[in-house]
Structure formats: structure tokens, C-alpha cells
Amino acid sequence: DKSISLSFKIRLMRYLVTSIFLYACESWTLRAELQRRIQAMEMRCYRKILHISYKHHVTNEKVRAKIQQAIGPQEDLLTIVKRRKLQWYGHISRSSGLVKTILQGTVKGGRRHGGQRKRWEDNIREWTGLEFGKSPRAVENTEKWRKLVAKSSVVPQRPSRLRD
Structure with a gap:
């Protein structure tokens, strides 16, 4: 596990995990909760690769900086x-x-009463x-x-x- 470079692990995660994760994402309705979950999943993967526990109190910005240092700038999942x-x-x-x-x-009829879902x-x-x-x-x-x-x-x- 230690013989595999950090850059390789990150690229592997981007190619394999991301491609599986993004399957049919075009059909998703992005509500605030789903956006938070997408960002959390991405950070969880990065922390796992870098062996950084939440107990270490390392901010997400620092984790992103380490990822950028390893493979350069890239788009986040969201x-x-x-x-x-x-x-x-x-x-x-x-x-x-x-x-x-x-x-x-369009479908005949109106929307339901109460707060409207996105x-x-x-x-x-x-x-x-x-x-x-x-x-x-x-x-x-x-x-x-x-x-x-x-x-x-x-x-x-x-x-x-x-x-x-």
C-alpha cells in the first residue's frame, strides 16, 4: 500500500470511484442536502487516501490543498x-x-400545497x-x-x- 504513490491513488479514485459515482447524475435534482452529501463523499475519499481522520482536526481546505499539491487543480464532484x-x-x-x-x-394540474420541493x-x-x-x-x-x-x-x- 505504501509503495503506491499518492498521485496514483488520487487519480485512481478520480477515474474509478468518480465515474461510478456520477452514473446518471444528469437526472438528479440537486437539492441542498444532496449537494452537501456529494461534497462530503468527495472529502471522505480524499481523507481516506491521505490517511487523515476527522479526529486530526484538519480542515477541508487543507485537504484540498494537499490534493492540489499532489496532482494539480481539478474540478470538484459538484x-x-x-x-x-x-x-x-x-x-x-x-x-x-x-x-x-x-x-x-407538462402535466395537467397544479403543484401540491405547502413548501414546494425543488x-x-x-x-x-x-x-x-x-x-x-x-x-x-x-x-x-x-x-x-x-x-x-x-x-x-x-x-x-x-x-x-x-x-x-
């Missing part, structure tokens, strides 16, 4: 999920078929700033859509906590 979802939406919106009809179709299309609206009904127009220009996806999928890092 950014990858958002980018893939936006790319898939663009791909489907430019096509013509059953998937597009289902994606853009829907799949709410993610698209939130990240791009475009209304879901108007976004198929924006998707038609592939180059502009790619730029919008690159800008919209970036996940802002949480500010480090201030301690007294």
Missing part, C-alpha cells in the same frame, strides 16, 4: 455534476425526439438565470451554450469559518 446536467440539457434541447418531448412537456428544471433555471420555457432558444447556439455552461457550473467554495 461542479462536474452541474456541468454534466447542463450539457445534457443542451444536448436534449437541440435534438428532436421523445426525450425532448418528455423533458419539455424540481429538475429549477436547477437549470437557477444556474443559468434563464426561464425554463425560454432556455431552449439559448441552447440553439452551441458555442454560447458551452460558455454559459462553463460559467454556470462553477460551484463557489464556502468561505472558511471565522473562529474566535
